Amino acid sequence: MERVQLAEDLSFSRIIHGLWRLAEWEYSNEETLSLIEHCLEQGITTFDHADIYGSYTCEELFGKAMALKPELRENMEIVTKCGIVLESPNRPEHRSHHYNTSKEHIIKSAEQSLKNLRTDYIDVLLIHRPDPLMNPEEVAEAFMKLKKEGKVRYFGVSNFKDHQFNMLQSYLDFDLVTNQIEVSAYHLENFDDGTLHFCLEKRIKPMAWSPLAGGKIFSSNDEKAVRLRSTLEKIAGEIGAEDLDEVLYAWILKHPAKIMPIVGSGKTKRIDSAVKSLDHKLTLDQWFEILHSSMGHEVP
Template sequence: MERIKIKDDLDFSRIIHGYWRLMEWKLSSNELINLIEEAYDLGITTVDHADIYGNFCCEEKFGEALSLKKGLREKLQIVTKCGIKFPSENRPENKSHCYDTSKEHIIKSAERSLKNFNTDYLDALLIHRVDALLNPEEVAEAFHKLKKEGKVRYFGVSNFLPSQFNMLNSYLDNELITNQVEISPLCLNAFEDGTLDLMLEKRVKPMAWSPLAGGKLFNSLDERALRVKKALNKIKEEVGARDIDEVAYAWLLMHPSKIMPIVGSGKIERIKSAVQATEILLTRDQWFEIYVASRGIDIP
């Protein structure tokens, strides 16, 4: 598995395992630790979480499993996110659905995540969504405090546009290490709104959530999805892939920004498909065939 250098003392696995749907997998702690270790054996050491996942339960579930295997946590890179609030029986203090990037909330969320994971440090903490009331000075103060206390090694963002990324970055002692955005053959925004251009300029490696468009590549009857699926199936035969998901991952992996796809499946076979995609090399013609199929019109 290729390793992506994030900082001199931090690298991520090229494929990242995401735990957004962990509670839906209905795994016991022993079954979960087996899955984590199976993914680790494939070279996947980086895991993606958020405080809100699973109605605020996924982090704790993951932490319970980690506690069963001494020494495993140190072999992993734990990425989690904060900044979204919504009413829940698991967070009775939340009065409404809103974004909160205040210094108090960021610190409180990070410290709760540490407790959930049964760890004393997070490898990366990301701001989950752009907050219209985001005060960059407060965010910078929160990051500085968490870094100084050794609770969070590095910081990043998710779903930030280039101008928002640059704005926050300008206030920080330590630059943001990633931007986690939606990228798939059915979501081209990051290619066209300057997000990936900025990642290349800053030498920052992006993470891609929903790289298979939430399953739409497989089951959607939308005209655009059908066009893309046809192109993926054609190229699947050309490269000898087992399924179109391997081609979709390979398409993301080809981009020079070193996109790191997040695989959000609890099935080891689907995880293996993503890993297998790292061995598939598309031609430029094949890459643009998928891109044009998604656009619905030829490139200029």
């Protein structure tokens, strides 16, 4: 498995496994452990979480599975996120859906994640969404405290635009190592608005959530999805791909920003398709044909 270097002593697997829907899969602890082991066997060592996933349950489910074989921890990188507050029966003190990037909340959330995941440290902690009330001095203080105490090794952000990234970075004396953003052949916002160019400028290696557009490309009957399916089927035949998702991942992987797609499936077949995509090298003609299908017209 290809590795992506984020810092001197931190690298991620090029394909990342996401646990957003872990609670929905209704796996036993043993089944979850088996899925984790399958990912590791395929070279996927990076696992993506957030405190809110599964209404604040997914981290704990992962931790219970890891407790069956705790020695696996040294073979993986764990990413988690904080900053979104949701109403949930698992958090009865929460009164509304909002953002909270206060020093107190970040530290409390990170420490709860450590307990849930049954680990002594988090490899990378991300601020989940830009907060209009973010006080960057408080965020920096929280990050420094967690780093000094060895609870979090590195920090990053999610869904930040360049000005938001630069603002937070200016308050830190160490580098933010990643930005987790939405990237797919269907969703081109971060291509169009310069976010990926900013990643290249700053040498930031981005993680990509929803690289298959939440399945919309496969199921929707809107014009864009229909165009894309037709093109993907054609190119799948040209490169010998068994599934369309292999083509979609290969399209993302070709970008020079070293985008790391997050596979949010609990099915080993879907995970294996993502891994297979590393062997597919799209030509420029094929890459732009997919882009044109998404845009509905050719580049100028």
